[in-house]
Amino acid sequence: xxxxxxxxxxxxxxxxxxxxxxxxxxxxxxxxxxxxxxxxxxxxxxxxxxxxxxxxxxxxxxxxxxxxxxxxxxxxxxxxxxxxxxxxxxxxxxxxxxxxxxxxxxxxxxxxxxxxxxxxxxxxxxxxxxxxxxxxxxxxxxxxxxxxxxxxxxxxxxxxxxxxxxxxxxxxxxxxxxxxxxxxxxxxxxxxxxxxxxxxxxxxxxxxxxxxxxxxxxxxxxxxxxxxxxxxxxxxxxxxxx
Amino acid sequence: xxxxxxxxxxxxxxxxxxxxxxxxxxxxxxxxxxxxxxxxxxxxxxxxxxxxxxxxxxxxxxxxxxxxxxxxxxxxxxxxxxxxxxxxxxxxxxxxxxxxxxxxxxxxxxxxxxxxxxxxxxxxxxxxxxxxxxxxxxxxxxxxxxxxxxxxxxxxxxxxxxxxxxxxxxxxxxxxxxxxxxxxxxxxxxxxxxxxxxxxxxxxxxxxxxxxxxxxxx
Numbered sequence: 140x141x142x143x144x145x146x147x148x149x150x151x152x153x154x155x156x157x158x159x160x161x162x163x164x165x166x167x168x169x170x171x172x173x174x175x176x177x178x179x180x181x182x183x184x185x186x187x188x189x190x191x192x193x194x195x196x197x198x199x200x201x202x203x204x205x206x207x208x209x210x211x212x213x214x215x216x217x218x219x220x221x222x223x224x225x226x227x228x229x230x231x232x233x234x235x236x237x238x239x240x241x242x243x244x245x246x247x248x249x250x251x252x253x254x255x256x257x258x259x260x261x262x263x264x265x266x267x268x269x270x271x272x273x274x275x276x277x278x279x280x281x282x283x284x285x286x287x288x289x290x291x292x293x294x295x296x297x298x299x300x301x302x303x304x305x306x307x308x309x310x311x312x313x314x315x316x317x318x319x320x321x322x323x324x325x326x327x328x329x330x331x332x333x334x335x336x337x338x339x340x341x342x343x344x345x346x347x348x349x350x351x352x353x354x355x356x357x358x359x360x361x362x363x364x365x366x367x368x369x370x371x372x373x374x375x376x377x378x379x380x381x
Numbered sequence: 382x383x384x385x386x387x388x389x390x391x392x393x394x395x396x397x398x399x400x401x402x403x404x405x406x407x408x409x410x411x412x413x414x415x416x417x418x419x420x421x422x423x424x425x426x427x428x429x430x431x432x433x434x435x436x437x438x439x440x441x442x443x444x445x446x447x448x449x450x451x452x453x454x455x456x457x458x459x460x461x462x463x464x465x466x467x468x469x470x471x472x473x474x475x476x477x478x479x480x481x482x483x484x485x486x487x488x489x490x491x492x493x494x495x496x497x498x499x500x501x502x503x504x505x506x507x508x509x510x511x512x513x514x515x516x517x518x519x520x521x522x523x524x525x526x527x528x529x530x531x532x533x534x535x536x537x538x539x540x541x542x543x544x545x546x547x548x549x550x551x552x553x554x555x556x557x558x559x560x561x562x563x564x565x566x567x568x569x570x571x572x573x574x575x576x577x578x579x580x581x582x583x584x585x586x587x588x589x590x591x592x593x594x595x596x597x598x599x
Contacts, residue, residue, distance in 0.1 A: 298592055298593050316553070
């Protein structure tokens with residue numbers, strides 16, 4: 140029994156059949172409890188008022204926007220090294236979810252920034268990095284769509300993902316060098332000193348857990364969809380042969 | 382390898398297009414800028430370095446899809462793939478040919494175009510230096526983008542979409558050299574980062590681009 144058994148599409152579908160309802164339940168439970176707790180049962184911030192509550196959407200989506208890319212990078216590496224089709228399809232499935240998370244982070248940030256900073260957009264390194272990430276997700280998704288052959292598309296996008304990751308780090312550094320920031324420091328860190336106050340902390344953790352589960356659930360659903368779409372393609376091709 | 386280089390250079394010069402076209406495009410971008418922002422020197426002067434870098438970058442982008450597309454269409458890329466030279470070498474030579482026909486002329490022309498934009502005299506040397514250091518990275522990264530889109534019909538727009546985000550660090554550090562030079566700040570960090578990006582691109586990107594070409598020809 141090894142992890143690679145799940146690279147078998149049949150096994151993958153069978154296993155996700157069992158676990159997917161649990162992931163759905165966990166996602167809904169965490170998000171409903173976390174968001175309601177966050178929106179209605181936490182006090183307003185003494186300077187920002189009620190706008191602070193957008194943090195329950197902004198921080199988790201920003202976190203997942205980056206981690207989705209990380210997951211795509213790992214999946215691309217697995218595809219390039221071991222050539223498991225489920226891995227390539229999972230990377231393909233994660234991209235639209237990742238771009239949605241990036242968009243949520245950018246939009247909630249703009250909605251929050253308009254009253255607090257006085258403008259929805261600033262060329263701050265963090266904001267710019269996210270805009271860069273957004274553009275790169277678009278390129279990645281379009282490249283998947285442009286190539287018809289699945290293996291070719293998987294190879295090309297994997298190579299793009301590897302090179303893009305290097306340039307993502309490089310761009311992040313370049314943005315820091317280029318302009319000083321307006322964005323506050325990270326809201327969460329393992330070092331407890333810099334964390335936000337406990338009243339906001341616990342619902343935020345729940346929301347983050349909810350977003351992580353949401354991401355996993357959506358990627359599993361989309362990967363299953365991609366596997367089935369591929370099977371259909373194969374079946375249609377076989378029908379034509381006969 | 383030298384044979385491929387001379388062949389590509391001859392093709393670029395004789396078939397028309399590539400060589401002069403990007404230079405003309407660069408000139409047009411520079412000429413259009415004052416129409417858009419106004420002719421006053423106090424407006425043009427601070428943005429001249431950035432506009433010149435942006436124009437050079439876009440002009441560079443324009444000729445990228447010719448790197449592999451023509452060779453792919455007439456099948457000579459398949460022949461090159463079976464040649465005794467490794468694909469990494471072919472990719473590097475292609476990038477070098479692209480730089481010699483695009484990056485180098487742009488670098489040499491940039492100071493002359495700087496006059497049109499009231500670029501401060503102190504910045505002429507820095508502009509040439511930063512373009513000379515940065516354009517090889519643009520050619521190299523562009524070759525990678527061209528390799529990714531090699532089999533795609535009408536992949537030009539997709540190519541720009543893929544390559545432009547990758548150009549961002551080069552553009553930032555390149556333009557920063559000129560900006561800091563004009564403001565009298567230390568240019569060493571930006572210059573070193575720019576040189577580092579170019580050196581890193583030349584060292585590593587051929588492997589990625591060659592892998593992409595092999596996939597594209599499969």
